Amino acid sequence: MRAMVYRGPYKVRVEEKDVPPIEHPNDAIVRVTLAAICGSDLHLYHGMMPDTRVGMTFGHEFIGVVEQVGPSVRNLQPGDRVMVPFNIYCGSCYFCARGLYSNCHNVNPNATAVGGIYGYSHTCGGYDGGQAEYVRVPFADVGPSLIPDWMDDEDALLLTDALPTGYFGAQLGDISEGDTVVVFGAGPVGLFAAKSAWFMGAGRVIVIDHLEYRLEKARTFAHAETYNFTEYDDIVVHLKKATGYLGADVAIDAVGAEADGNFLQHVLAAKIKLQGGSPVALNWAIDSVRKGGTVSVMGAYGPIFSAVKFGDALNKGLTLRMNQCPVKRQWPRLFEHIRNGYLKPSDIVTHRIPLEHIAEGYHMFSAKLDNCIKPVIVPGAG
Amino acid sequence: MPYTADKPERPPTGEELRARIPGWGADLDPKDRPAVPRERFDPGASGAHWDFPERQEEKWPRERSIEHKILPPVFGTSCPPKGISGPLRQFAYRRYSEGRAAHWLLLIVADRVDAWESHLRSFLTLRPDNPVTESGVLSEFSRHGISSRFGRRRTDVKHQWMDPVIVGGPWVLAGGAAVAVLRAVRRRRRA
Numbered sequence: 005m006r007a008m009v010y011r012g013p014y015k016v017r018v019e020e021k022d023v024p025p026i027e028h029p030n031d032a033i034v035r036v037t038l039a040a041i042c043g044s045d046l047h048l049y050h051g052m053m054p055d056t057r058v059g060m061t062f063g064h065e066f067i068g069v070v071e072q073v074g075p076s077v078r079n080l081q082p083g084d085r086v087m088v089p090f091n092i093y094c095g096s097c098y099f100c101a102r103g104l105y106s107n108c109h110n111v112n113p114n115a116t117a118v119g120g121i122y123g124y125s126h127t128c129g130g131y132d133g134g135q136a137e138y139v140r141v142p143f144a145d146v147g148p149s150l151i152p153d154w155m156d157d158e159d160a161l162l163l164t165d166a167l168p169t170g171y172f173g174a175q176l177g178d179i180s181e182g183d184t185v186v187v188f189g190a191g192p193v194g195l196f197a198a199k200s201a202w203f204m205g206a207g208r209v210i211v212i213d214h215l216e217y218r219l220e221k222a223r224t225f226a227h228a229e230t231y232n233f234t235e236y237d238d239i240v241v242h243l244k245k246a247t248g249y250l251g252a253d254v255a256i257d258a259v260g261a262e263a264d265g266n267f268l269q270h271v272l273a274a275k276i277k278l279q280g281g282s283p284v285a286l287n288w289a290i291d292s293v294r295k296g297g298t299v300s301v302m303g304a305y306g307p308i309f310s311a312v313k314f315g316d317a318l319n320k321g322l323t324l325r326m327n328q329c330p331v332k333r334q335w336p337r338l339f340e341h342i343r344n345g346y347l348k349p350s351d352i353v354t355h356r357i358p359l360e361h362i363a364e365g366y367h368m369f370s371a372k373l374d375n376c377i378k379p380v381i382v383p384g385a386g
Numbered sequence: 387m388p389y390t391a392d393k394p395e396r397p398p399t400g401e402e403l404r405a406r407i408p409g410w411g412a413d414l415d416p417k418d419r420p421a422v423p424r425e426r427f428d429p430g431a432s433g434a435h436w437d438f439p440e441r442q443e444e445k446w447p448r449e450r451s452i453e454h455k456i457l458p459p460v461f462g463t464s465c466p467p468k469g470i471s472g473p474l475r476q477f478a479y480r481r482y483s484e485g486r487a488a489h490w491l492l493l494i495v496a497d498r499v500d501a502w503e504s505h506l507r508s509f510l511t512l513r514p515d516n517p518v519t520e521s522g523v524l525s526e527f528s529r530h531g532i533s534s535r536f537g538r539r540r541t542d543v544k545h546q547w548m549d550p551v552i553v554g555g556p557w558v559l560a561g562g563a564a565v566a567v568l569r570a571v572r573r574r575r576r577a
């Protein structure tokens with residue numbers, strides 16, 4: 005089969021690989037029909053995530069058709085069209101039993117602090133991902149769901165990570181009616197978080213980024229008020245002014261490890277790799293939220309320490325909430341919201357790229373060329 | 387102003403917002419929010435029909451965190467440890483917990499070693515690494531590299547110039563070194 009393969013920082017190519025075999029009685033093998041590149045993949049692509057091995061296939065957002073199932077699989081059969089959450093989880097450990105699906109203890113030998121994620125380094129379990137023609141899906145009775153007939157494929161694809169993550173981020177903000185919510189980052193996760201903040205009853209939603217074309221999307225897709233942080237000497241002071249010097253009630257970090265805006269922080273984290281991530285946006289969130297407010301962190305950070313302004317968080321009495329998103333828990337409610345016409349997830353898709361051209365796709369998404377917001381990967385195309 | 391008891395600004399009413407924004411307030415009640423409460427004890431909810439999953443076969447000694455009591459029953463089998471980076475990784479797992487910086491820094495070092503030994507190994511195959519095609523840099527032409535970057539107040543252009551240096555630099559150096567060695571060999575032959 006054809007599969008994207010990592011060749012070292014900033015380098016990927018498409019190779020011929022064996023179709024993955026069933027390795028466990030509850031495995032399924034899925035033929036991928038659509039995949040996507042996520043902002044999280046950029047952390048791997050830039051060599052920031054420890055134990056990212058040459059030869060690994062990335063991709064944790066994908067949908068497809070069941071090709072083969074292991075002997076203990078009851079809920080799926082060959083031919084089923086499925087959407088697969090980015091989390092790999094057993095459904096039965098201490099954490100899964102409590103709904104913490106993203107924190108499963110039975111799927112990742114490499115780290116106890118991290119659950120299992122498709123195509124996301126050995127630190128997340130050493131599984132090959134879905135930017136390929138076929139992928140092994142462990143715990144087929146637990147993770148995947150049939151794609152409802154009424155749902156568009158690209159909507160189903162966005163439901164495997166970006167949309168539920170943004171929705172989850174808004175929920176962790178504990179938004180009350182009338183709250184002012186500021187979202188850092190206008191990528192897919194930030195756009196969906198901003199949109200979801202309204203569902204929770206926000207009175208005002210502000211989005212911060214430095215990419216004008218993404219802020220434009222935040223205005224049209226997420227009805228948000230936007231500020232480009234490069235236009236202000238100090239975005240924290242600007243946000244104070246914009247909120248009558250109170251600060252926002254809730255701040256959401258949808259940027260993560262490669263945050264821009266402070267050259268030194270970015271270079272230390274993204275180029276020299278001496279920090280788990282550049283916490284520029286996280287620190288802005290901590291400093292711009294009001295005292296007693298909540299910071300919800302959806303942006304991903306590596307396992308090494310980051311220079312976070314903890315003292316400010318303490319002195320302000322903030323609540324910090326965060327996790328990898330337990331995707332499947334969000335589905336029933338999001339399905340309703342999509343059916344009710346509250347949002348159309350695929351509105352944020354900007355590019356559709358054949359798997360064979362994925363190296364260009366990574367470069368374009370990483371360098372933010374051609375007004376790219378969300379690139380979809382199509383195996384088997386041209 | 388925060389100097390008195392009221393919120394500085396009065397938000398628009400629910401009616402106004404509902405009229406303007408599709409779905410406004412649909413999840414106003416925390417009971418409708420699927421992530422609330424965070425923990426909900428309900429082992430039957432996941433679809434798992436086992437108390438503990440059957441164990442996947444361990445085909446090579448699987449490196450694992452010393453914070454794990456047992457090898458978890460299911461794990462990824464991509465890219466077993468190999469070359470010089472392999473023992474480095476195995477050592478990081480065997481010796482240091484996830485709580486230690488040395489664990490992660492060793493793994494990062496192993497990643498860099500892995501990349502270079504893989505590049506070298508690729509030269510013994512029919513498909514050597516090609517930094518031009520693999521970096522996707524040709525999309526600079528098809529995807530408007532210049533107009534996407536300049537005159538747009540983007541702040542990442544301040545460090546993007548480093549990327550080609552990071553990616554291409556070592557190749558240029560390695561190429562230069564190879565040429566120098568060849569020349570030296572030729573000179574010695576002639577002498």
Ligand SMILES: NC(=O)c1ccc[n+]([C@@H]2O[C@H](COP(=O)([O-])OP(=O)(O)OC[C@H]3O[C@@H](n4cnc5c(N)ncnc54)[C@H](O)[C@@H]3O)[C@@H](O)[C@H]2O)c1
Nearest residue numbers: 043044189191192193213259260263264265303304328329
């Ligand atoms: N917690 C989870 O479950 C989960 C799931 C998916 C993604 N993520 C993480 O969410 C983050 C965003 O993902 P994405 O796909 O939207 O990525 P993305 O790279 O497309 O978006 C990030 C955006 O942040 C902007 N940005 C950079 N520095 C900023 C700053 N200082 N302030 C404001 N904006 C800034 C960038 O210009 C970009 O538009 C990533 O870190 C990703 O790893 C987490």
Ligand SMILES: [Zn+2]
Nearest residue numbers: 042043044165
């Ligand atoms: Zn992701």
Ligand SMILES: [Zn+2]
Nearest residue numbers: 094097100108
């Ligand atoms: Zn589990």
